[in-house]
Amino acid sequence: xxxxxxxxxxxxxxxxxxxxxxxTTGWDxxxxxxxxxxxxxxxxxxxxxxxxxxxxxxxxxxxxxxxxPFTITYTGIGAFPNAANARVIWxxxxxxxxxxxxxxxxxxxAKMSELGFKADKPFSAHMTFLRxxxxxxxxxxxxxxxxxxTFGSERIDKVHLKKSELTPSGPIYSDVYTIGADK
Numbered sequence: 186x187x188x189x190x191x192x193x194x195x196x197x198x199x200x201x202x203x204x205x206x207x208x209t210t211g212w213d214x215x216x217x218x219x220x221x222x223x224x225x226x227x228x229x230x231x232x233x234x235x236x237x238x239x240x241x242x243x244x245x246x247x248x249x250x251x252x253x254p255f256t257i258t259y260t261g262i263g264a265f266p267n268a269a270n271a272r273v274i275w276x277x278x279x280x281x282x283x284x285x286x287x288x289x290x291x292x293x294x295a296k297m298s299e300l301g302f303k304a305d306k307p308f309s310a311h312m313t314f315l316r317x318x319x320x321x322x323x324x325x326x327x328x329x330x331x332x333x334x335t336f337g338s339e340r341i342d343k344v345h346l347k348k349s350e351l352t353p354s355g356p357i358y359s360d361v362y363t364i365g366a367d368k
Contacts, residue, residue, distance in 0.1 A: 257282030
């Protein structure tokens with residue numbers, strides 16, 4: 186199965202700003218694919234294709250995770266690789282939230298490296314909510330307009346091993362295993 190370890194996002198404020206951006210840019214379904222709100226998450230590490238044996242080993246390592254619950258504030262909008270040629274539009278996190286999410290990602294990656302998994306790229310505290318379909322998007326105005334804006338806060342107290350099933354209408358994510366923060 187195709188899998189990754191992630192933190193879910195449940196705030197509706199991000200779905201609202203997604204709608205706001207789509208209604209003010211003129212982008213439509215030919216230009217951009219929206220990430221469904223039920224799929225909002227921060228990927229801590231992408232694992233790729235894993236076996237049933239891997240799942241058991243991953244669950245064992247995840248059970249050893251220890252972290253305190255923390256709060257992040259969604260702040261600003263950016264683009265990869267850049268706002269002039271955006272392939273991905275994302276929501277960022279406040280500096281303290283970045284630090285906490287990064288620490289969690291480092292711990293997760295360390296535990297997964299014990300099993301031979303390695304991050305395909307360095308962790309970046311961003312939550313993708315729009316993707317360019319064809320040609321890159323011009324998102325300079327959006328990035329500038331929303332740079333200082335906040336979109337609510339969220340308590341992070343769970344980490345999930347997620348299965349990713351790719352379908353013609355988009356990915357379907359389901360939780361395979363969940364751990365909670367130390368209370």
